[in-house]
Amino acid sequence: xxxxxxxxxxxxxxxxxxxxxxxxxxxxxxxxxxxxxxxxxxxxxxxxxxxxxxxxxxxxxxxxxxxxxxxxxxxxxxxxxxxxxxxxxxxxxxxxxxxxxxxxxxxxxxxxxxxxxxxxxxxxxxxxxxxxxxxxxxxxxxxxxxxxxxxxxxxxxxxxxxxxxxxxxxxxxxxxxxxxxxxxxxxxxxxxxxxxxxxxxxxxxxxxxxxxxxxxxxxxxxxxxxxxxxxxxxxxxxxxxxxx
Numbered sequence: 001x002x003x004x005x006x007x008x009x010x011x012x013x014x015x016x017x018x019x020x021x022x023x024x025x026x027x028x029x030x031x032x033x034x035x036x037x038x039x040x041x042x043x044x045x046x047x048x049x050x051x052x053x054x055x056x057x058x059x060x061x062x063x064x065x066x067x068x069x070x071x072x073x074x075x076x077x078x079x080x081x082x083x084x085x086x087x088x089x090x091x092x093x094x095x096x097x098x099x100x101x102x103x104x105x106x107x108x109x110x111x112x113x114x115x116x117x118x119x120x121x122x123x124x125x126x127x128x129x130x131x132x133x134x135x136x137x138x139x140x141x142x143x144x145x146x147x148x149x150x151x152x153x154x155x156x157x158x159x160x161x162x163x164x165x166x167x168x169x170x171x172x173x174x175x176x177x178x179x180x181x182x183x184x185x186x187x188x189x190x191x192x193x194x195x196x197x198x199x200x201x202x203x204x205x206x207x208x209x210x211x212x213x214x215x216x217x218x219x220x221x222x223x224x225x226x227x228x229x230x231x232x233x234x235x236x237x238x239x240x241x242x243x244x
Contacts, residue, residue, distance in 0.1 A: 073243060074244055075171055076239070077162045077239070078239055079161040080158055082234060083156070083157065083234055083235065086131065087128060089114060089124065089147055090146050091117040091122060094143050095119070095141060096139065096141070098116045098118070100137065100148075103130065106129070107128075108128060109127045110125065110127050115147050122148060124150065128151055128152045128153065129153055132146070132148065134147070160222065162217065164216045168196075171196060172193065177193060177242050178190055179240045181232060182236065183233075193221070197221075200216035
């Protein structure tokens with residue numbers, strides 16, 4: 001009986017020892033699984049970071065490529081102005097200013113009397129906006145001297161002043177144009193190249209530092225629909241991009 005009981009106790013101890021080993025193994029496996037899960041998470045995060053970096057690089061590369069393509073397909077004219085041809089109103093004979101009936105900024109109609117020099121009434125020929133009106137009564141004017149200056153707002157253009165070596169050879173009449181006005185930030189307007197001056201601007205000569213060569217400046221006139229952009233005014237600064 002004692003032998004049988006001893007044998008049972010030995011078997012129980014053996015079972016307990018095996019269970020203890022199994023528990024240690026299970027604990028070890030669980031620890032390894034937790035460690036592996038952490039490594040997998042790290043790898044996922046690293047892959048996400050790598051993919052994010054790749055996407056950023058691709059996006060930057062695409063933006064640079066698009067910029068280079070755009071730059072290659074356009075001519076940029078930084079020095080530009082919104083302007084209309086000046087209309088000079090003068091007397092046909094010398095005389096003294098007796099009366100000035102308008103001032104700069106006034107809107108005038110066709111055949112409107114704007115001033116009186118001597119016995120002559122100075123009238124407009126077309127409707128427009130007065131840009132200059134000297135109201136000094138008693139001032140003497142020679143025949144043909146401007147008494148009142150005005151513009152026709154429907155004749156507003158954007159005029160770019162382009163150095164001859166900065167893409168002038170690529171600009172053609174009829175090319176599509178986008179432009180901005182400094183007064184309205186990045187808002188974009190559209191137009192068409194209407195005229196390229198056949199000769200350089202008088203007095204606008206640029207000298208390069210390297211070889212002191214003269215660089216002539218030419219006017220590029222852009223036509224746009226004035227009814228679409230009534231906010232554009234004579235004298236505003238602008239920037240032009242001519243699409244090649």
